[in-house]
């Protein structure tokens with residue numbers, strides 16, 4: 294029996310679920326045992342709001358442990374990773390992606406259309422706030438923080454104080470609470486965050502054996518769609534500070550698979566939005582994303598900065 298690979302993970306329900314699921318998939322595909330190693334991050338120790346700390350603190354603690362050789366690999370929510378590559382580290386696999394859409398969890402299982410004007414919806418993401426305002430439903434949006442369980446508790450449970458919350462479907466499914474979803478939001482109404490629902494499996498770039506082993510759980514369609522979305526985001530970051538949304542799908546075209554990438558940049562008050570799309574082959578995923586970002590900038594994405602309230 295070979296020594297177990299050490300998979301570093303945070304202790305949150307979501308982190309443990311996605312680390313364990315990835316460990317199981319790797320063992321099933323390669324026969325290699327994997328053990329989870331708990332990494333306590335500054336973010337977990339601190340009571341300061343995540344907005345102040347940034348999601349980055351969670352990612353950096355895992356990356357520090359990787360580079361220090363304390364763990365062999367880590368599983369990140371891909372959408373939480375900075376777009377710039379990290380020196381010395383390599384994303385060796387993108388496993389099959391979960392549903393990338395956002396969901397509504399609401400009192401009485403109401404859908405967005407059923408929520409009366411004035412309903413109070415919790416979400417901290419400017420992308421979601423902007424798109425909720427853009428619906429013109431007179432919904433009130435209030436910022437909320439914390440892990441998925443505590444956000445759902447704002448709607449379901451004894452401490453409930455909100456009419457609804459918007460969350461990523463992937464996270465709710467991974468922690469086993471899909472039954473509480475009232476509505477999965479059509480990307481036409483709520484375009485997801487770039488890479489939402491995808492995982493990034495990361496190891497040291499010079500760990501050639503592990504890079505090869507992890508390839509066993511890589512899923513090419515998930516990798517290419519995420520690559521298109523992230524390339525769009527990376528190009529926009531330089532020229533635009535407004536909320537960005539993106540969603541790529543693979544479809545069968547006449548000459549094989551095609552990527553269909555939709556992107557949007559929305560003013561924080563939801564009043565103005567630029568929505569465009571591009572298609573191309575999976576081999577050109579990054580090029581499609583860059584080209585779509587250039588189109589968005591050309592159409593004024595950099596001018597979409599407004600006040601939220």
Ligand SMILES: NCc1[nH]cc(CCC(=O)O)c1CC(=O)O
Pocket residue numbers: 370371372373441459460461462463464488489490491
């Ligand atoms: N921003 C926090 C975060 N980072 C990853 C997920 C879960 C979904 C995913 O893996 O994309 C969530 C929760 C959410 O957005 O509701």
